Amino acid sequence: MANIVNFNSEYPIIEKSDELYSRSIGLIPANTQTMAKGPSQYVNGIAPKYLKRGKGSHVWDVDDNEYLDYNMAIGPISLGYCYxxxxxxxxxxxxxxxxxxxxxxxxxxxxxxxxxxxxxxxxxxxxxxxxxxxxxxxxxxxxxxxxxxxxxxxxxxxxxxxxxxxxxxxxxxxxxxxxxxxxxxxxxxxxxxxxxxxxxxxxxxxxxxxxxxxxxxxxxxxxxxxxxxxxxxxxxxxxxxxxxxxxxxxxxxxxxxxxxxxxxxxxxxxxxxxxxxxxxxxxxxxxxxxxxxxxxxxxxxxxxxxxxxxxxKQVINHIQIQGQKLINGINQIIKELEIDFLEIKGYPFRSILNFKDTGGDPLLQKSFVQQEMFKRGILWSGFHNISYSHSDADINYTIKVYEEVLPMLKTVIWENELSSAIKGIPVQPVFRKTSDFNTKPVTK
Ligand SMILES: Cc1ncc(COP(=O)(O)O)c(C=O)c1O
The missing domain is CATH 3.40.640.10 (Type I PLP-dependent aspartate aminotransferase-like (Major domain))
Known part of the structure; x- marks a missing residue:
């Protein structure tokens, strides 16, 4: 697998995705079997909704658009698709x-x-x-x-x-x-x-x-x-x-x-x-x-x-190296752009671009970045689940895309145009709260 992403010149055409989605409405409650794969996690109207094929670290949607995948089926794909x-x-x-x-x-x-x-x-x-x-x-x-x-x-x-x-x-x-x-x-x-x-x-x-x-x-x-x-x-x-x-x-x-x-x-x-x-x-x-x-x-x-x-193949070592390269690359961009509301959190095997709420609405910011990632052939939900198939070319390409997209984010926020820059329905909150809910202080 060559691991070459064909640059999309525009946002992907997602007609077949949308047609399938409309058939699921009223038939499949919540539309999805896995919340993190469902439409609420992607900019509706821009991102595809159904994938039909994968190879290595890349996937193809039902309209034949190719993406470099950082979700890896929400974790399971550790070696690569069709490995x-x-x-x-x-x-x-x-x-x-x-x-x-x-x-x-x-x-x-x-x-x-x-x-x-x-x-x-x-x-x-x-x-x-x-x-x-x-x-x-x-x-x-x-x-x-x-x-x-x-x-x-x-x-x-x-x-x-x-x-x-x-x-x-x-x-x-x-x-x-x-x-x-x-x-x-x-x-x-x-x-x-x-x-x-x-x-x-x-x-x-x-x-x-x-x-x-x-x-x-x-x-x-x-x-x-x-x-x-x-x-x-x-x-x-x-x-x-x-x-x-x-x-x-x-x-x-x-x-x-x-x-x-x-x-x-x-x-x-x-x-x-x-x-x-x-x-x-x-x-x-x-x-x-x-x-x-x-x-x-x-x-x-x-x-x-x-x-x-x-x-x-010492896969853990590969994942560590590739994940660290990506973290270093993104950190460098954030530093150069002086965007203090962004940070990379996590470990090389799984890191996340974290939008701190000091920078305005994190979900809108995430939606903007996601839409621009999809335009450039990257399937992205904020995090990077690294697999053995994520090659140097993949990582370098991703850093290059971040180099393009993060300054755009900075500009639309600066010009107060973030909401209008999002061309679909923004992503919904991820269900994954790990603190301050249903806690029970017990007096002994
Ligand atoms: C940490 C953790 N535990 C448990 C589960 C549940 O696994 P499953 O969806 O396969 O039932 C998940 C699913 O994402 C998870 O992330």
Whole structure:
């Protein structure tokens, strides 16, 4: 794959996207199965809505426009779209069958591979989605500790125990809502204040974009030990990107349980729960966690091939190098332009262009940048999920586009023309609030 983006001279033509979208209205509630892929996250009228093909780090929409992708299917594409090693593994397995009436050897083989890679993986279970394994982790934590309440920080999927904490929580009984509360990242007091005698587990994304400060993660692990609370790392984003074993490997912390999905199988739907044997053993008898497709073989074959490829090609190292180059390039532009309301946050494997609210309306600014990115062939939602297929040409091209677009942003803001410069309906807020919601200060 040449990884050459053809410059669009104008905003992309998106007729077929819009036609499909109009057919979905009234038929598919919310239009999308994944909020982050849905129309609310893209400038409506400018950005395409449906993609039909991908290769490497590039994708093509239904109108045949080509884009360099920085969302990578919201995380799963770690090696690249249509990556031969993964795809041949899937095809080979396909010739032998997809899913079976008994267990498949790959369940054992991939579990052994994972045990080698993920520090806390004394035991391993598979499932299909991130929400499956975070929910299984919560259930087994409650069973193990004999306690009920959960403290969380980050996003953990669509199931009741977590969604009870957010504003869009209709359909969830109050008794469930009374059991999960959130704490603020890097704020150990907000954790301490929320713990009570009934706290079973603390689950968090070990990093989102902020780095842990003042030994936050280590202090959390200590606190959990002291209070007989299980520590669960939700490694959906950090696993197989930040390090093969995720944040637990990166920071040298051994959580009681950890959950993985997204990048592990380069796009195939597989989720993994790892943990200490003594806790995970409860799945033998007491705790129920089974489903039809948990041992489905195509995804396991994809995971095995992808993990082997990641090890062989030192993919984490590549992601780190490319991500850092991009961060350096964008930082340089921000510095030269003296735009103090912009900053790059995060780690090389996943960084974000953060619009601080000191610069006016961050969503309008993001919408403007996004529309100009799409015009120049970049599929962009503010962050950069780096894959093995992001080449030097991709990174250099992206920096060049930032060099064009950020001064334009500065100008339209300066001239008070930001709103009118946006040619479609601006993006809506991302549902991803990680602090100051549904916190529960508990007096002990
Ligand atoms: C950190 C984190 N945990 C859990 C989930 C839920 O995963 P899924 O959507 O596969 O159920 C997500 C999804 O984006 C996530 O980002």
């Amino acid at each position: 031969p090693k993964t795809d041949y593994a899937i095809i080979n397995q396909l010739f032998n069958g997809i899913t079976f009436s008994m267990m498949h050897p790959l369940e054992v083989e991939v579990a052994e591979l994972i045990r080698e890679i993920i520090p806390n993986a004394e035991s391993v279970r598979f499932s299909k989605s991130g929400a499956d394994v975070t929910s299984a982790a919560i259930r087994v934590a409650r069973a193990y500790t004999g306690k009920n309440k959960i403290l969380c920080c980050g996003y953990h999927g669509w199931h009741d125990w977590y969604v009870s904490t957010i504003a869009r929580n209709s359909g969830i009984p109050q008794v469930v809502k009374d059991l999960t509360f959130t704490f603020n990242y890097n704020d150990i007091d907000s954790v301490i204040n929320s713990i009570d005698d009934d706290t079973a587990a603390i689950i968090l994304e070990p990093v989102v974009f902020d780095e842990p400060k003042n030994n936050f993660l280590h202090n959390l692990a200590e606190l959990c030990k002291e209070k007989n609370i299980l520590l669960i790392f939700d490694e959906m984003w950090t696993g197989f990107r930040m390090a093969m074993g995720g944040a637990q490997e990166f920071f040298g912390i051994n959580p009681d349980l950890a959950t993985y999905s997204k990048a592990i199988a380069n796009g195939m739907p597989l989720a993994v729960l790892t943990g200490k044997k003594e806790i995970m053993d409860l799945f033998n008898e007491e705790v129920f966690f089974f489903n039809t497709f948990g041992g489905e073989a195509l995804s396991l074959a994809a995971a095995k091939a992808s993990i082997e490829e990641m090890k062989e």
